[in-house]
Amino acid sequence: MxxxxxxxxxxxxxxxxxxxxxxxxxxxxxxxxxxxxxxxxxxxxxxxxxxxxxxxxxxxxxxxxxxxxxxxxxxxxxxxxxxxxxxxxxLPGAHEKADYFRYFFFAAGPVEQAVITNTMGWSTQDPQKQVMLGFGSYDRLVDTLEQMLTGRDYVCGDRFTMADVYVGSHAIWGIDFDTLPKHDAFITYAERLKKRPAYIEARKIDADLSAESASAPG
Ligand SMILES: N[C@@H](CCC(=O)N[C@@H](CS)C(=O)NCC(=O)O)C(=O)O
Missing domain, CATH: 3.40.30.10 (Glutaredoxin)
Incomplete structure (x- = not known):
C-alpha cells in the first residue's frame, strides 16, 4: 500500500x-x-x-x-x-519561520478570499464593511501581495520552501486565469516556480487527466 x-x-x-x-x-x-x-x-x-x-x-x-x-x-x-x-x-529554518508562516497563512486566508469574492463579483466599497473583511479590499490585498513578493525570489528570500507551493499556486492561477493583475512581481515569481521539476511533473499528470476526461464519451 x-x-x-x-x-x-x-x-x-x-x-x-x-x-x-x-x-x-x-x-x-x-x-x-x-x-x-x-x-x-x-x-x-x-x-x-x-x-x-x-x-x-x-x-x-x-x-x-x-x-x-x-x-x-x-x-x-x-x-x-x-x-x-x-x-x-x-521546512523553514529558524530565521525563515516568520516569513514562511506569515505568507502561507496570508495566502490561505486573505488572498484566497479576496480572489474568490472578486471573481464572483462580490465587493464593497463601504469602509465600515471592509473592516470586517479579513482581506480589507481586493485592491489593498493585491498591493500588499505585490509588495511582499517584490525584491525576493521566494517566500523565505532566496530559498524555496513548501510555502512557495501554496503561495506560488495562487500566483500561477492568478496570472493564468486573470484573477490577479499582471504585475511583474507576480509574473516573475510564477514563471520561476513553473520551472521546478516537481511542478512540471505534477502539472503534466493533471493536464493529461483533464485532457482524457474532456475527450471521454458522454
Ligand atoms: N478550503 C479548501 C477548498 C477546496 C475546494 O473548494 N475544492 C473544490 C475544487 S477546487 C471542490 O472540492 N469542490 C467540490 C465540491 O464542492 O463539491 C482547500 O483549500 O483545500
Missing part, C-alpha cells in the same frame, strides 16, 4: 497538493473523484465537506501496524507533507 491515498480531481485545488506530494517525494496512490454526488464512500467518510484535495496518511506505527490520519485543506496538506518528509528540505 502507498503511504498516502490522495483524493483529487485534476481540475481542482488538488493540483496544489499534487505539486506538494511531488516536491516532498511522497509515495501516493491517487483516487480520482468526480464533482457531484457519485463519490467514493471512503472519500466522503474522510472529508464530509466532500472537497478535494483530501489526503489520507497511512501512518506506520512503531509496532509495524498502520493507522490513518486525514488531512484536508490544500495549505494544511502542503505543510503536513513538508513535516512528514524533512529530508526534502521544504
Amino acid at each position: 502507498a503511504e498516502y491515498s490522495f483524493y483529487t480531481n485534476p481540475m481542482s485545488r488538488g493540483q496544489i497538493a499534487r505539486w506538494a506530494l511531488h516536491e516532498a517525494g511522497a509515495d501516493y496512490e491517487q483516487v480520482l473523484v468526480d464533482y457531484g454526488p457519485d463519490q467514493p464512500e471512503a472519500f466522503v467518510k474522510a472529508n464530509p465537506m466532500r472537497k478535494f484535495p483530501t489526503l489520507v496518511h497511512h501512518h506506520m506505527s512503531e509496532n509495524g501496524g498502520t493507522h490513518d490520519h486525514v488531512v484536508t485543506e490544500a495549505a494544511a496538506i502542503c505543510h503536513y507533507l513538508a513535516e512528514m518528509h524533512p529530508g526534502a528540505d521544504l
Whole structure:
C-alpha cells in the first residue's frame, strides 16, 4: 500500500497538493473523484465537506501496524507533507519561520478570499464593511501581495520552501486565469516556480487527466 491515498480531481485545488506530494517525494496512490454526488464512500467518510484535495496518511506505527490520519485543506496538506518528509528540505529554518508562516497563512486566508469574492463579483466599497473583511479590499490585498513578493525570489528570500507551493499556486492561477493583475512581481515569481521539476511533473499528470476526461464519451 502507498503511504498516502490522495483524493483529487485534476481540475481542482488538488493540483496544489499534487505539486506538494511531488516536491516532498511522497509515495501516493491517487483516487480520482468526480464533482457531484457519485463519490467514493471512503472519500466522503474522510472529508464530509466532500472537497478535494483530501489526503489520507497511512501512518506506520512503531509496532509495524498502520493507522490513518486525514488531512484536508490544500495549505494544511502542503505543510503536513513538508513535516512528514524533512529530508526534502521544504521546512523553514529558524530565521525563515516568520516569513514562511506569515505568507502561507496570508495566502490561505486573505488572498484566497479576496480572489474568490472578486471573481464572483462580490465587493464593497463601504469602509465600515471592509473592516470586517479579513482581506480589507481586493485592491489593498493585491498591493500588499505585490509588495511582499517584490525584491525576493521566494517566500523565505532566496530559498524555496513548501510555502512557495501554496503561495506560488495562487500566483500561477492568478496570472493564468486573470484573477490577479499582471504585475511583474507576480509574473516573475510564477514563471520561476513553473520551472521546478516537481511542478512540471505534477502539472503534466493533471493536464493529461483533464485532457482524457474532456475527450471521454458522454
Ligand atoms: N478550503 C479548501 C477548498 C477546496 C475546494 O473548494 N475544492 C473544490 C475544487 S477546487 C471542490 O472540492 N469542490 C467540490 C465540491 O464542492 O463539491 C482547500 O483549500 O483545500
